[in-house]
Amino acid sequence: MAYTDKTRGMYGDVLTGLKDAGLYKQERYIHSAQAADIEVEFPAGASLKKVINICANNYLGLSSHPEVVKAAHAGLDSHGYGMSSVRFICGTQDIHRTLEGMVTKFLGTEDTILFPSCMDANAGVFEAVLTKDDVMISDRLVHASIIDGIRLCSAMHDTFKHSDMEHLEEKLQLHNDKRLKCVITDGVFSMDGDTAKLDKMVELCEKYDALLFVDESHSSGFIGKTGRGTHEQYGVMGKIDIITTTFGKGLGGASGGCVSGRRELVEMCRQKARPYLFSNTIAPPVVAGVIKVLEILSASTDRRDKLEKNTAFWRQGLTEAGLIIKAGDTPIVPVMLFNAKLAQDVSRDLYEEGIYAIGFFFPVVPQGAARIRTQISAGHEIHHLEKALEAFRKVGKKYDILGKTKQEIIERYGM
Amino acid sequence: MDEMKEVVKAYVIKEYVEDDTELTYDTPLISGGIVDSFSMVSLKRFLENKYNISIPDDKATPEAFDSVNKICVLVNEYLK
Numbered sequence: 128m129a130y131t132d133k134t135r136g137m138y139g140d141v142l143t144g145l146k147d148a149g150l151y152k153q154e155r156y157i158h159s160a161q162a163a164d165i166e167v168e169f170p171a172g173a174s175l176k177k178v179i180n181i182c183a184n185n186y187l188g189l190s191s192h193p194e195v196v197k198a199a200h201a202g203l204d205s206h207g208y209g210m211s212s213v214r215f216i217c218g219t220q221d222i223h224r225t226l227e228g229m230v231t232k233f234l235g236t237e238d239t240i241l242f243p244s245c246m247d248a249n250a251g252v253f254e255a256v257l258t259k260d261d262v263m264i265s266d267r268l269v270h271a272s273i274i275d276g277i278r279l280c281s282a283m284h285d286t287f288k289h290s291d292m293e294h295l296e297e298k299l300q301l302h303n304d305k306r307l308k309c310v311i312t313d314g315v316f317s318m319d320g321d322t323a324k325l326d327k328m329v330e331l332c333e334k335y336d337a338l339l340f341v342d343e344s345h346s347s348g349f350i351g352k353t354g355r356g357t358h359e360q361y362g363v364m365g366k367i368d369i370i371t372t373t374f375g376k377g378l379g380g381a382s383g384g385c386v387s388g389r390r391e392l393v394e395m396c397r398q399k400a401r402p403y404l405f406s407n408t409i410a411p412p413v414v415a416g417v418i419k420v421l422e423i424l425s426a427s428t429d430r431r432d433k434l435e436k437n438t439a440f441w442r443q444g445l446t447e448a449g450l451i452i453k454a455g456d457t458p459i460v461p462v463m464l465f466n467a468k469l470a471q472d473v474s475r476d477l478y479e480e481g482i483y484a485i486g487f488f489f490p491v492v493p494q495g496a497a498r499i500r501t502q503i504s505a506g507h508e509i510h511h512l513e514k515a516l517e518a519f520r521k522v523g524k525k526y527d528i529l530g531k532t533k534q535e536i537i538e539r540y541g542m
Numbered sequence: 543m544d545e546m547k548e549v550v551k552a553y554v555i556k557e558y559v560e561d562d563t564e565l566t567y568d569t570p571l572i573s574g575g576i577v578d579s580f581s582m583v584s585l586k587r588f589l590e591n592k593y594n595i596s597i598p599d600d601k602a603t604p605e606a607f608d609s610v611n612k613i614c615v616l617v618n619e620y621l622k
């Protein structure tokens with residue numbers, strides 16, 4: 128079929144509709160490497176502006192770390208640029224298996240399989256290990272990539288209210304007749320920065336004989352005393368049946384993901400997971416970079432310790448400034464503004480002040496829960512955070528939201 | 543029938559309503575975004591357990607589950 132004017136017009140209308148509804152996404156071009164200080168072109172064609180980045184998933188500040196860059200260079204030289212094959216034909220190198228072994232050790236699991244991304248890991252894992260005789264019981268706020276994986280799997284699907292352990296237990300009872308039950312959650316939830324109650328979840332899964340799946344994308348490398356993740360923080364290492372995580376955030380920030388967990392479940396993925404079977408795995412220089420990242424993090428907890436200090440400083444600073452933040456202790460710190468337009472206005476004004484942080488609003492978060500999501504990094508120095516706090520105070524004062532309650536902000540700006 | 547409506551309504555509120563949204567017997571549940579289609583399975587399983595019936599999967603459509611009234615009509619078809 129030809130791409131007719133009518134077809135073009137139809138898509139044009141849809142895109143205009145998105146713009147009118149305020150849902151149109153626009154990219155901002157960054158001309159520097161990813162770091163605390165970046166140079167941004169926005170809008171397209173504008174002259175470059177130096178800003179402090181507080182919205183990257185670069186939690187450990189490793190995205191442009193010299194040792195990681197050097198290791199990736201070395202990997203490029205020794206193992207080449209690409210594999211031109213999927214894993215099981217001729218796309219597996221020694222370093223892929225080395226990395227799988229290192230991840231297994233780091234996460235305290237039995238085995239690991241790499242995927243092109245964590246999106247792919249989540250999309251492939253459920254279909255590979257569950258059948259129509261089973262049930263998946265997921266937290267209502269799990270990440271979109273998990274929802275996609277659930278959709279691709281023939282097992283029955285049910286949900287429990289966010290972090291509501293009583294509700295989860297009811298669901299485990301309701302579905303007790305199924306062959307397998309698999310409870311599904313994020314370790315750290317990316318929009319609110321809260322953590323799943325993994326100790327309680329392990330207890331329930333043991334009581335009702337269920338598998339436990341945890342997506343650790345926003346935890347691996349820095350949550351827990353030695354940065355192994357949410358399972359370390361809750362004292363349940365070795366008890367999570369399936370962990371998925373990404374190398375695209377704290378662990379170097381390039382790309383790639385994995386499924387790590389029980390030996391047989393990982394083996395099922397190697398036999399059956401479609402993104403593993405039908406898509407190239409992580410490229411050699413990136414594999415070499417991630418290996419270096421895990422070496423750095425296994426040798427010392429300095430980076431996660433610095434991130435913890437930075438996070439405490441940032442949370443305290445925002446609270447003292449009179450802004451409303453979601454309680455917790457992770458480096459994901461949402462500043463609540465409730466109204467979508469207010470969130471966009473504050474984000475724009477912060478940018479004017481040299482602070483890069485993005486507003487999130489419906490449908491990414493619930494209606495009336497608009498916010499600026501800030502993310503702290505070990506790559507930030509206190510002077511970065513002080514400057515960002517100063518900007519938040521200045522912009523907060525302009526909109527008269529400092530020291531105001533949720534009720535007062537909503538009364539003034541609406542939901 | 544009225545008792546069944548109250549039972550179903552109470553279950554829907556407990557399961558799915560997180561704020562104080564008013565619910566009537568005719569409130570659209572799935573098309574109104576109160577019950578997401580994923581979560582329909584527990585509603586179906588609840589009805590089957592409670593009334594000791596079996597609803598075939600092809601009858602448990604989003605349309606048939608779209609209000610308390612419609613759900614009760616469906617359940618009554620299988621209550622014998």
Ligand SMILES: Cc1ncc(COP(=O)(O)O)c(C=O)c1O
Nearest residue numbers: 244245246270317344373375384
């Ligand atoms: C919880 C969670 N899981 C998975 C992903 C996907 O990770 P990747 O970029 O490796 O596909 C993300 C990234 O946004 C995420 O936040």
